[in-house]
Amino acid sequence: MQTQTLGRVYVWEIPVRFYHWLNAFSLVVLCVTGYLIGAPLAIQQASEASFAYWFGKVRFIHFVFAYIFFFNFLFRIYWGFVGNRYANWKNFLPFRKKQWKEIKQVIAVDILQRDNTPIETIGHNAVAGFTYFMTFLAFLFQCITGFGLYAAMSKAWLPKLFAWIVPLMGGDFAVRQWHHAFMWFFILFALVHVYIVFYHDYVEGRGEISSMGSGWKFIEKEYHPILKDEKPASGIKK
């Protein structure tokens, strides 16, 4: 393999990066507070209820971040229609034949490691895109079930919009159970997601890890959106 000529590509715009980190932070907070709500700490103490409010605070933080998470998610959907080509909604659904081909390729190269052909895609590859689509569905499910549960203790109009899920699932109990079970989806997703990001950076050297900070990825000349079409400058001979 030859030493690569890399070109910088601005992949993740500021709104995408902002969304990503706010989303990541919200998810961590929601998982931690959510788990605490499901399994509060076993504290033996003799204090009076009027002196403490820690469980109430944990729940309050959970609800606040639920709103942040929800509107951040809505914003990302909006950005899927107005953002750059790497943020576009079409990346997340394998409608095109090319994407299906890439799914097979990614499975062979990155998951089974049977092949070393480089993946051309600069933004999300087809498997990553579709995985993110699944997480969007999980986001939606958590928002619906979470606000559905919250509706009973709120007068706000937003949670009321999701109150229909409770009779549909047969009561608060089932809703809460599934809301809890889906927390594990996020934990598993985070494990795999962080590993895969390190993996890509480690093997491809495109700057995958830093790209969510800087927005830039470093792409081989032959796949670079601009450099690949450039003919060698006339003055220089090979």
Place this chain on the structure above:
Amino acid sequence: MSTNSRPTIWEHAQSKGVSRREFLTACAWMTAMLGLPASAVAQVTKALETQPRLPVLWFHFQECTCCSESFIRSSHPGIADIVLDKISLDYTETLMAASGKQAEEALRDTMTKYKGKYLMVVEGSVPTAEGGVYCCIGGRTALDIVQEAAAGAKAMICWGSCASNGCVQAAKPNPTQATPIHKLVSGVPIINVPGCPPIAEVMTGTIVHLLAFDRIPQLDGLGRPKAFYSRRVHDTCYRRPNYDAGLFVNSFDDENAKRGFCLYKMGCRGPVTYNACGVMRWNGGVSFPIQSGHPCIGCSEGNFWDNGPFYRHLPNFPGFGIETTADKIGVGLGAVTVVGIAAHAISTNIRKRHLIKEEQAASEDVKDGRAEQGGS
């Protein structure tokens, strides 16, 4: 106003020797039970003065009669009697004097005479397996009886969890295919009054609402009267401040239990159960389970038998074995994921070593090439 051929409730009460004062007291009680302000007493009084007694058919199917037991213990002495006087209970297997042919005749009479006017009350679920043979009365299946009686009913009240959501006999594996009534009948307004049993005053309150206003009370998404089922036991629980303060009972015999802290960690279903226990309480307002130190088991919620075990907050995950919670499954999947990641990381390193070697070899070729060029 009594142009009706049937005597009104007030006329009927007078014939029983009830004084005006007693009648008005009863009207005030009813208003209170409906959760209405004192200003509505006049409206209720007027309704009871002008409404004729409502013919009621009370059916018993797959049930334990705890709903009837609860009903007849309606807290304030006389209230249950008054309600029984207010309605004309023409058929009920448990309480009626008649039996056999006479009882069946009474049923038939009411169904033909007051077609479209009687209130149908159902206690118990209806088995639908094998043509409904698991519950037969007078040689007919419950399924048959419900469908015939519902066709001529003005409205229907489903007493208890059995009739509202199936209760214990509908728990897995539900061998008789016990089915709540609202899934079998359509075209009749249905009020679900779940609970195992429902609170006596909730039962009488629901009937009184129908009597006083001659229409169905406001219902929620699951067909329950909002007046009694719009708030969770948790929201009206006197131990709620302990919940917000994070003061929980960790086992039934610990200090926290003696201090009366929140029973959330002991599996209390209060936070997911819609009922009026915390407000109305039981046996004349004496107590309710949580006040007696026992977590709520959520008896008025659908599937509460299958959402076990009762004494744990997180239930068993459906489709997995006993004692398997979502958390255990999650941790297991997490472990599998970590192992998968480790295996993948090892394989990645082997691959990367190959890549580096190839690259080094390639760059050495370049060096060699240059050296040759430089030499020539």
